[in-house]
Amino acid sequence: MALTLFIDGAAGTTGLEIAERLAGRYEFTLIVLDEAERKDTAARRDALNAADIAILCLPDDAAREAVQLIDPAQGTRVIDASSAHRTAPGWTYGFPELVGRDTVAAARRLSNPGCYPTGFLALIAPLVRCGLLPADWPYTVNAVSGYSGGGKALIARFQAEPELAFRTYGLDLAHKHRAEMKLHAALAHHVIFAPSVVRAFRGMLVEVPLHLGAMPGGVTADRLRSALHDCYAGSPVVRVHTDSHLAELTLAENAVGTDGMELFVFGNKGGWHARLVARLDNLGKGAAGAAIQSLNLMAGLPEETGLRL
Structure with a gap:
């Protein structure tokens, strides 16, 4: 029997990307609200509680509100693509490669990782966990992303301003991704995070430079x-990649x-x-692809089903 899904925020960038990946999937049936109902609280409440799994593609405050609209007795499982619950107690972090596929499969409340943290954590978390890199090192993250990661407003700005080629931000050194990176890599310190946006619609490079010679243990790049x-x-x-040249x-x-990394x-x-360095699609493994990967596991399907790999 097909599982019933509701995408709350289906008209946003991530919601549209998720819907594209679900097109033609026989394992799921989508609950779709018309234009007049999309922002109607009663209609959204009914849809959220009628779904087996709800995927939230909303701003943080709206995502928290959506969770409150769900009656716990109804049993709706949640995948939250916002940053509202990425460090919240009681929520599973939706990174199967790091937290375990069985953990994701059993999740009732799952938070989709951020795009930049996905690259950083994929590189650093396993190496800290196995003891090759120290948890108390002051890590730096330099990253560039396609402008689609900024949502409709930034997409419109880049498309309307052809002279705009590069935008760096987070200059107050207080970007919300820092807490997510610290927690899920089990670090002692917040990272210095330097994000930028370039004139490319999608894709990102996330880099962590390391002075291994100053670290204890004599670890090399090859190790x-x-x-x-x-x-x-x-x-x-x-x-x-094994090619280092x-x-x-x-x-x-x-x-x-692409949904690979x-x-x-x-x-x-x-x-x-x-x-x-991690190279990924900010709309793929950094957003919609990650949500679909977790959805597959929660539905008892192979994690790569329907992904663009």
């Missing part, structure tokens, strides 16, 4: 790469969407300096 390769062995979504990594202005480890001669 980090090998450990990541072992961590993600067999994953249909995450690929760790690439001349460059690029983002294309009109790239085709690539990880790279580059080191200097001797391996004492390293650059760890």
Whole structure:
């Protein structure tokens, strides 16, 4: 029997991407509200409580409100694509490769990871967990993303201002992603997070530079790469590149969407300096693709079903 889904916020960027991935899927039946009902609280409440699984593609405050509209007795399971519950007690973090596929499959309340934290955590969390990198190191994250990650307002700005090629932000050093990165990598300190947006619709590069020679343990770039390769062995979504001699990594202005993620480890001669880089689609593994991956597991399906890999 098909599971019933409701996407609250289906008209937003992430909601549309999720709906595209669900098109033609026989395992799910969508509850769809018409234009007049989309912002009607009573209609949304009915839809949320009628669904087996609700996917929230809303601003943070609206996502919290939506959760309050759900009657616990109805048993609706939730995937929240906002940042409202990424560090909240009682919520499962929707990163199967890190928290475990069985944990995601059993979740009642699941929070979709942020796009930038997805790249950072994929690189750092396993290496801290296995003891190759220290939890008390002051990590720095440099990242660039396509402008679709900023939602409709930023998309409109980039499309209306052809001279706008690069935008850096988070200059107050207090970006909300920092708490998510610290918690789920089990770090002692907040990271220094330097996010930017470039003139590409989708895609992102997330980089963590490391001065390995200043760290205890004598770890090299080769050991980090090998450990990541072992961590993600067999994953249909995450690929760790073994080639450490690439001349460059690029983002294309009109790239085709993907739900996979690539990880790279580059080191200097001797391996004492390293650059760890994740390349992913901010609308794929960074948003809609991650939600579908978790949805598949919650529905008892192979995690890669319907993904663009």
